[in-house]
Amino acid sequence: MDFTIRAATLEDCKDISRMILELAEYEKASDQVKITQRDLEQDGFSKNPFFHGIIAEVPEHHKSREGHTKVGYSLYFYTYSSWKGRAVYMEDLYVMPEFRGKGIGKALMSKVSQLGLAAGCTQLNFTVLDWNKSSLDFYLKQGCWDVTSDLGYHCMRCEGDALEHLAQGDL
Amino acid sequence: MASFILRKAEPKDVSDILRLIKELAKFEEMEEQVVLTEKELLEDGFGDHPFYHCVVAEVPKDKQSVEGYTVVGFAMYYFTYDPWIGKLLYLEDFYVMKEFRGYGIGSEILKMLSETAVKTRCSGMHFIVAEWNTSSIEFYKRRGAADLSHEEGWHLYEIDKCNLLKMSSK
Numbered sequence: 001m002d003f004t005i006r007a008a009t010l011e012d013c014k015d016i017s018r019m020i021l022e023l024a025e026y027e028k029a030s031d032q033v034k035i036t037q038r039d040l041e042q043d044g045f046s047k048n049p050f051f052h053g054i055i056a057e058v059p060e061h062h063k064s065r066e067g068h069t070k071v072g073y074s075l076y077f078y079t080y081s082s083w084k085g086r087a088v089y090m091e092d093l094y095v096m097p098e099f100r101g102k103g104i105g106k107a108l109m110s111k112v113s114q115l116g117l118a119a120g121c122t123q124l125n126f127t128v129l130d131w132n133k134s135s136l137d138f139y140l141k142q143g144c145w146d147v148t149s150d151l152g153y154h155c156m157r158c159e160g161d162a163l164e165h166l167a168q169g170d171l
Numbered sequence: 172m173a174s175f176i177l178r179k180a181e182p183k184d185v186s187d188i189l190r191l192i193k194e195l196a197k198f199e200e201m202e203e204q205v206v207l208t209e210k211e212l213l214e215d216g217f218g219d220h221p222f223y224h225c226v227v228a229e230v231p232k233d234k235q236s237v238e239g240y241t242v243v244g245f246a247m248y249y250f251t252y253d254p255w256i257g258k259l260l261y262l263e264d265f266y267v268m269k270e271f272r273g274y275g276i277g278s279e280i281l282k283m284l285s286e287t288a289v290k291t292r293c294s295g296m297h298f299i300v301a302e303w304n305t306s307s308i309e310f311y312k313r314r315g316a317a318d319l320s321h322e323e324g325w326h327l328y329e330i331d332k333c334n335l336l337k338m339s340s341k
Contacts, residue, residue: 143334159295162315
């Protein structure tokens with residue numbers, strides 16, 4: 001199937017927002033999505049963006065059942081490893097179910113790798129849910145390894161009240 | 172010992188930052204993994220588009236460490252993005268020299284970082300901890316941190332440069 005991979009623009013935020021919700025539904029967490037299309041426009045397309053996006057698009061005659069031509073995306077940003085320096089973090093990678101198995105996911109990930117390497121990054125990081133077997137299989141085939149299982153590093157989060165208390169110096 | 176100050180790192184601090192990065196890595200038994208250089212730290216942290224931000228803890232000269240250091244702690248962080256909740260502050264490294272622990276330096280650094288997170292409208296602060304590092308885990312849990320790997324099943328994955336090159340040419 002014909003498809004193109006390109007940098008996301010402001011106009012893509014409507015579809016990105018739609019697909020973020022689809023991915024959240026797949027991860028059984030759609031009630032946790034608070035970010036709106038407008039937030040994405042401000043946070044991703046202003047002078048100092050907090051993320052970058054790439055879109056997978058198919059021609060009009062291959063559009064989805066509901067009429068969408070933007071059928072996959074990836075959101076990424078640059079991070080820093082105190083051991084190795086510049087790194088790229090792939091926050092989201094998603095292809096609509098009806099367009100899977102055609103190399104689109106691989107092409108999106110390949111694009112993020114190219115962009116990361118061009119920016120001087122020496123590693124790509126991302127997180128996966130431990131029950132997501134089909135994604136795990138896909139990623140392992142690309143040559144990645146599980147830092148949490150292999151080295152025992154756990155992802156931690158401080159948010160909401162905990163963050164406020166910490167800022168105020170409470171214990 | 173009371174006196175220490177926290178301040179934004181400056182270019183002159185890169186040598187101390189690298190020293191402290193290596194000390195923390197040694198504690199994690201990962202010292203040989205540190206390939207970062209002072210030159211990279213300088214370019215990447217103090218150019219037009221910094222990849223990271225850093226705060227350092229400094230003591231007066233008369234309180235210097237056994238080897239003569241006055242920069243005795245640091246935190247390296249940057250901003251990330253969660254498409255569900257927005258901006259986050261990611262804490263990459265956080266360390267206080269053993270000699271200077273128990274004086275509240277770590278707590279003050281964390282307080283400063285969370286103030287930064289709140290001021291810049293971040294929804295949270297993320298970081299990773301090694302599961303065997305029970306004293307650090309307790310330190311963080313006391314401050315309300317949740318273990319996402321344990322509670323939600325998130326695993327951190329990495330693809331190294333060699334595999335990135337393979338993937339980018341497919």
